[in-house]
Amino acid sequence: xxxxxxxxxxxxxxxxxxxxxxxxxxxxxxxxxxxxxxxxxxxxxxxxxxxxxxxxxxxxxxxxxxxxxxxxxxxxxxxxxxxxxxxxxxxxxxxxxxxxxxxxxxxxxxxxxxxxxxxxxxxxxxxxxxxxxxxxxxxxxxxxxxxxxxxxxxxxxxxxxxxxxxxxxxxxxxxxxxxxxxxxxxxxxxxxxxxxxxxxxxxxxxxxxxxxxxxxxxxxxxxxxxxxxxxxxxxxxxxxxxxxxxxxxxxxxxxxxxxxxxxxxxxxxxxxxxxxxxxxxxxxxxxxxxxxxxxxxxxxxxxxxxxxxxxxxxxxxxxxxxxxxxxxxxxxxxxxxxxxxxxxxxxxxxxxxxxxxxxxxxxxxxxxxxxxxxxx
Amino acid sequence: xxxxxxxxxxxxxxxxxxxxxxxxxxxxxxxxxxxxxxxxxxxxxxxxxxxxxxxxxxxxxxxxxxxxxxxxxxxxxxxxxxxxxxxxxxxxxxxxxxxxxxxxxxxxxxxxxxxxxxxxxxxxxxxxxxxxxxxxxxxxxxxxxxxxxxxxxxxxxxxxxxxxxxxxxxxxxxxxxxxxxxxxxxxxxxxxxxxxxxxxxxxxxxxxxxxxxxxxxxxxxxxxxxxxxxxxxxxxxxxxxxxxxxxxxxxxxxxxxxxxxxxxxxxxxxxxxxxxxxxxxxxxxxxxxxxxxxxxxxxxxxxxxxxxxxxxxxxxxxxxxxxxxxxxxxxxxxxxxxxxxxxxxxxxxxxxx
Numbered sequence: 001x002x003x004x005x006x007x008x009x010x011x012x013x014x015x016x017x018x019x020x021x022x023x024x025x026x027x028x029x030x031x032x033x034x035x036x037x038x039x040x041x042x043x044x045x046x047x048x049x050x051x052x053x054x055x056x057x058x059x060x061x062x063x064x065x066x067x068x069x070x071x072x073x074x075x076x077x078x079x080x081x082x083x084x085x086x087x088x089x090x091x092x093x094x095x096x097x098x099x100x101x102x103x104x105x106x107x108x109x110x111x112x113x114x115x116x117x118x119x120x121x122x123x124x125x126x127x128x129x130x131x132x133x134x135x136x137x138x139x140x141x142x143x144x145x146x147x148x149x150x151x152x153x154x155x156x157x158x159x160x161x162x163x164x165x166x167x168x169x170x171x172x173x174x175x176x177x178x179x180x181x182x183x184x185x186x187x188x189x190x191x192x193x194x195x196x197x198x199x200x201x202x203x204x205x206x207x208x209x210x211x212x213x214x215x216x217x218x219x220x221x222x223x224x225x226x227x228x229x230x231x232x233x234x235x236x237x238x239x240x241x242x243x244x245x246x247x248x249x250x251x252x253x254x255x256x257x258x259x260x261x262x263x264x265x266x267x268x269x270x271x272x273x274x275x276x277x278x279x280x281x282x283x284x285x286x287x288x289x290x291x292x293x294x295x296x297x298x299x300x301x302x303x304x305x306x307x308x309x310x311x312x313x314x315x316x317x318x319x320x321x322x323x324x325x326x327x328x329x330x331x332x333x334x335x336x337x338x339x340x341x342x343x344x345x346x347x348x349x350x351x352x353x354x355x356x357x358x359x360x361x362x363x364x365x366x367x368x369x370x371x372x373x374x375x376x
Numbered sequence: 377x378x379x380x381x382x383x384x385x386x387x388x389x390x391x392x393x394x395x396x397x398x399x400x401x402x403x404x405x406x407x408x409x410x411x412x413x414x415x416x417x418x419x420x421x422x423x424x425x426x427x428x429x430x431x432x433x434x435x436x437x438x439x440x441x442x443x444x445x446x447x448x449x450x451x452x453x454x455x456x457x458x459x460x461x462x463x464x465x466x467x468x469x470x471x472x473x474x475x476x477x478x479x480x481x482x483x484x485x486x487x488x489x490x491x492x493x494x495x496x497x498x499x500x501x502x503x504x505x506x507x508x509x510x511x512x513x514x515x516x517x518x519x520x521x522x523x524x525x526x527x528x529x530x531x532x533x534x535x536x537x538x539x540x541x542x543x544x545x546x547x548x549x550x551x552x553x554x555x556x557x558x559x560x561x562x563x564x565x566x567x568x569x570x571x572x573x574x575x576x577x578x579x580x581x582x583x584x585x586x587x588x589x590x591x592x593x594x595x596x597x598x599x600x601x602x603x604x605x606x607x608x609x610x611x612x613x614x615x616x617x618x619x620x621x622x623x624x625x626x627x628x629x630x631x632x633x634x635x636x637x638x639x640x641x642x643x644x645x646x647x648x649x650x651x652x653x654x655x656x657x658x659x660x661x662x663x664x665x666x667x668x669x670x671x672x673x674x675x676x677x678x679x680x681x682x683x684x685x686x687x688x689x690x691x692x693x694x695x696x697x698x699x700x701x702x703x704x705x706x707x708x709x710x711x712x713x714x715x716x717x718x719x720x721x722x723x724x725x726x727x728x729x
Contacts, residue, residue: 048397077635083498109399156696163637165681165688169485170574170641171631172687175496178634201402226580233507234520240576250686253425253693260418261700268707271411275711275718289405 003027012046014038044115047125054133056107058142059197063099063190065146066153066262070182073154085154087176087238089223090183098187098216101208102194111200113284123280145266149189152261157181160254167248176238177245180220184246185258187216192263196270199285408715415708422701430694432684437480439680440489441472443663444670455665472661472678481682482653483646486567488546489639489677490669495541495632503540504630509621511583517598529600536599537609537621543602545629547666550642550678555658562660565650567643570618573627582627584620592620639679639688654680 003020004027007013015028016035025031030041074085084091118124127133157178166172191213198205220242222228229239245251274282325331393399442449445456452470495501505520519527519538526543528534553562588594592610601608612623621627628640645654661678669676681688 078496078498079494079636081494081496081498081500083496083501109397109401111397111401111403115397158635159692159696160690161634162690162692163489163635163639164690165485165487165639165641165683167683167685167687169483169644169681169683169688170572171628171633173634173638174631175501175634176631199403201404202399204399205401226576229510229580233510233512234505237506237581239581240574243576244574248687250693253429253686253697257422257693257696257700260422260704264415264700264704264707267406267411268711271406271408271711272714274406275408275714285403285405289403 014041039119040115043122043125044118047118047128048111050128051112051133052107052110054138055110055197056103057134058138059103059106059194061139061142062146062149062193063103064095065143066149066190067094067186069147069150070154070186073150077158085179086183086186087179087223089219089236090179093219094187097219098212099190099194102191102198102205102212105202105205105208106194106198109200109202109205110198112281113288117284117288121280121284124284127279127281148265149262152258153182153185153189156258156261157185157254160250164250166244167250172245172248172250176241177251180224180238180241180245181251181254184216184220185255187213188255188259189262192259193266196263196266408711408719412708412712412715415704415711419701419704419708422697422704424701426694426697426699426701428694429686429697430691432686433689433691433694436684436689437682438689439474439480440677441474441661441679442675442677443470443472443665444675444677445470445665446670452663452665456670468665470663470665472663473658474661475658476654476656478656479652480654480680482651483644483682484650484654485641485681485683486550486552486643486645487639487679487681488548488550488642489637489679490546490674491637491677492672492674493633493638493669494636495638496634496636500540501632504542505538506581509537509582509630511585511621513585516585516596526602529603531600533598533600535602536596537602537626539602541630541632542626543604545602545605545626546640547606548676549664549666551662552645553660553662554654555660558658565645565654565659566647567645568647569624569643571624572641572643573624574631577627577631578622578624582621582630584622592616596620639677653682 003015003024007015007024007028012030013028015024015026015031017025017031017033032038032041070085071082074083075081086094113121113124161173161178161181164173171177191209195209198209223236224238224240224242226239228236278286389395443452445452445454447453447457450470451472455468455470502522503524503526505515505523507515508519516536517534519534519536521527523535523538523540526535526540527538550567552565552567554565555562584592585595588597593608596608596610609623609626610620612626613619618624625642633640649655663678667676686693
């Protein structure tokens with residue numbers, strides 16, 4: 001029971017669900033059955049969790065800076081009247097529908113190195129301890145990246161739309177075409193960015209990323225269709241826009257240029273960083289990839305469970321405990337010839353030293369042990 | 377608590393690929409063999425595109441004339457002098473004489489351009505009622521509140537079309553005259569004023585309210601024109617297919633521009649003798665100066681232009697593609713150098729280990 005306060009005051013409280021009862025388990029953040037699982041909890045899951053969380057946060061800040069700061073630049077050209085650059089529906093749906101799922105999938109499934117390598121190289125745990133992946137510096141880098149992207153997102157369409165006419169001579173530099181171009185560029189840029197950030201592409205990641213882009217285009221076509229304008233003319237004034245603007249080659253050239261201009265610096269920086277000062281994680285990833293190529297694919301062998309005859313020692317004791325019994329070695333040596341299953345050997349041993357124990361301790365404990373014997 | 381070693385315990389978690397994070401996955405790594413060829417190909421492609429765009433934009437001919445009439449800039453100053461914070465007297469006209477030394481290849485497009493006119497101002501751009509403009513009879517006499525103060529006249533009559541955008545309709549008009557021989561008579565060049573607005577705008581977004589007894593004027597009974605308009609909306613044009621809310625000039629104006637400097641299509645020149653373009657000779661543009669822009673420091677221009685496969689004249693996109701393409705190639709070389717140098721170093725380190 002005195003473990004509970006210790007567990008509650010820690011950053012992460014871990015309880016072993018063992019023979020001491022369930023109080024520690026109920027008060028803890030994580031609980032498992034054996035002490036040795038702690039290694040996996042820290043080196044694999046804890047490290048992955050830190051890695052995913054930092055990537056998620058970095059991407060989220062970047063995406064929202066890129067999305068919002070465009071309005072700041074537009075203010076200079078709309079008389080500072082707080083006119084939005086995008087369609088109202090796009091603003092509503094952007095963070096909920098178009099870009100939420102890919103980053104969620106990255107935050108759930110992403111792995112930089114495999115679990116086996118995480119355990120083999122415990123030095124990989126250091127970035128978490130030193131707070132290297134998300135600190136003030138990283139935040140300002142995200143912010144700068146978002147500002148740069150918003151500049152590219154605004155000024156490239158601005159230059160392309162300045163006082164121009166469309167392919168048939170008709171109006172193309174109108175507010176609605178400008179909004180559609182910028183919204184499409186934004187969705188494509190942030191989707192390409194999440195595609196670059198995701199380093200572990202499961203099926204779900206594929207579905208979410210490509211599905212988000214497809215959802216964007218399908219909602220766009222629906223909102224600009226004649227049918228929905230007929231029902232709600234004031235809510236959907238963008239009728240006919242996507243048919244007119246997205247069939248102009250100029251618009252697609254603008255979108256392509258914006259995407260490349262936003263994404264290429266990221267690729268360059270990452271490539272240079274990986275070659276000039278590779279982190280341990282990068283090196284292990286490269287080794288992993290080389291190993292995968294060298295080794296032919298073989299089918300997974302079913303995990304064989306080791307039936308261990310030896311139980312690891314108990315860590316804590318409230319009463320006198322079994323120390324004397326253990327050090328006397330009585331439960332280490334088999335009194336009878338070894339049986340086929342290790343389990344039965346343990347049973348026999350436990351019965352023997354429990355009998356010894358019962359002679360020493362109080363009735364309540366012996367009742368407890370006897371209950372256990374019955375269950376066994 | 378059971379100690380079975382082979383059977384699953386009651387509290388053991390699922391052992392599926394999903395729950396144990398063993399899903400098969402593609403783990404891409406940014407390697408030089410992918411990044412470098414990509415950079416070089418993209419750089420070359422962009423440079424090619426940039427050159428194509430730049431040359432096609434350079435091949436577009438454009439002829440502009442600023443007829444705002446600021447003092448000392450030509451014929452229209454007389455009309456402009458009358459415009460001091462209020463609309464100039466109607467029917468003030470001025471002329472622009474120019475001559476072409478060679479054929480201006482067609483089809484030629486005639487635009488009017490405005491500068492410093494913020495059609496993208498928020499308060500201005502929400503001042504419209506799309507339900508009224510879509511021709512719903514019930515909305516015709518009940519303009520939306522966003523149109524205020526251009527929602528009802530002082531007499532209490534609802535304004536159709538309501539809003540500040542409609543009220544500020546551009547109402548200058550132009551006519552083009554061609555003098556074939558020097559000293560000869562001026563012949564009017566036919567201006568094609570149809571099809572200047574988007575098809576969806578004229579046929580879906582903007583519709584006239586249903587006719588009453590076959591008359592559009594009766595359909596608009598009980599409404600008043602906006603304060604700045606000299607005539608009601610059903611008299612915008614003598615052509616019955618081009619009047620009312622579906623008048624092409626009105627529809628073009630209602631498609632608000634994104635930036636403070638913009639041009640809107642006025643007419644195409646592609647009929648009769650002028651279908652291949654404007655031949656050489658002297659020309660006269662007769663401008664009916666109605667629209668006041670000097671109050672806010674704006675300028676009015678008239679523009680003759682032709683079109684290429686990517687639209688009007690705009691060198692920006694070509695230059696931008698050239699810049700990005702060349703940066704890609706330069707950075708590709710930098711990355712190649714870094715990769716070669718540091719890959720050798722990494723290989724040495726690994727051999728030394």
